[in-house]
Amino acid sequence: MTRISRCRVALLAVGLIAAFGALSTPAPAALDMNVGVGKVVANQPLSACNGSAKTALNSVLQDAVELGGDTGEWLAFGAPDSANGSTAAATIHCYPLGSAYLVTFTCAAQVPPSPDSAAALCTKLTAAFDSGAR
């Protein structure tokens, strides 16, 4: 084998290693789910919960919808990225309790590529909800 041929083989090998080597390193994407806060907010109507839920979901995710209409169950997904669909989603449930309401937060994320874990997502949503509820 000539010196030039050996060089070519070596370059080919280096290229293949560079290309395929990266395949073994990424961790597999895993589903992450978080049972977030559940709390009772006193002396507030259900409509206040619904308003804050929609605002919070739209500020952290996008296109919040109330399932079935007037159910108090809100759902939103993150913006789909170029390689995946939505990799984050959350639901906020509002339930009437007399003159108060019960609100719960539940989140899911695909990590990676989602930059936020499900717990971080729920923390953001709870903060956004609380600021909107003030």
Add this chain to the structure above:
Amino acid sequence: MNRKRGVALFAIALFLGSLSHTAAVASVDLSSGIRYVSDSGTLSDCSAKAKAALETYLPGATESSPGSGEWSAMGQNIATGAASSGAAVRCYPLPKGYVVTFICAVQLPANPYPAHALCLNIAHKFYGGAITPLAAMPTASPVPTGCATTNLVGNWVSDSDSKRTFTMQLNGDLTDNDGVSGNWIIDGDTVTLTYYGNHTLKLSPDGKHLSGGGYNLTRKC
């Protein structure tokens, strides 16, 4: 000229490698909206049913804090070695009875069924209703027997006490030599053992050793 050829070969190799990077489109599917109100029963009743309903489909349901009535469980896709499904059943007491909500999430396409199918079955298991068989979770075929790095299937021995052994199964169950059961989950090389509490361990690159959380185990393979 020879240098150009070399560069061209390098580029061709990179291109060939890049062809295998075609990742499948994956996304989170979330199901919400199933709610059930019972005008009788206690939070404890709800919790017991929530745990049982979850564990019909997903292993190792846990309550977020004792007595909270908020239950969740995750399911693992053995073929990918990562969690691909999860569900939460949340119970809250009412002046009379309780309200319970069912929320499910799956990772598509790694999971073989959508979130709403999982949630419907869990809800129907809870309060009664038609149960539809879910598509089987893909499994490695045949059942792995070697030191695979994507699962913990096999027999493990404690490095500090050779009498302490663990048998880990494809469905995520583990059983020790005394018959005490638990669960395992692997994500990358990080392993969570639920066995007298939760323990985080690392799987060695050869798939043969687990260490961390007070445990050092060796797989017989």
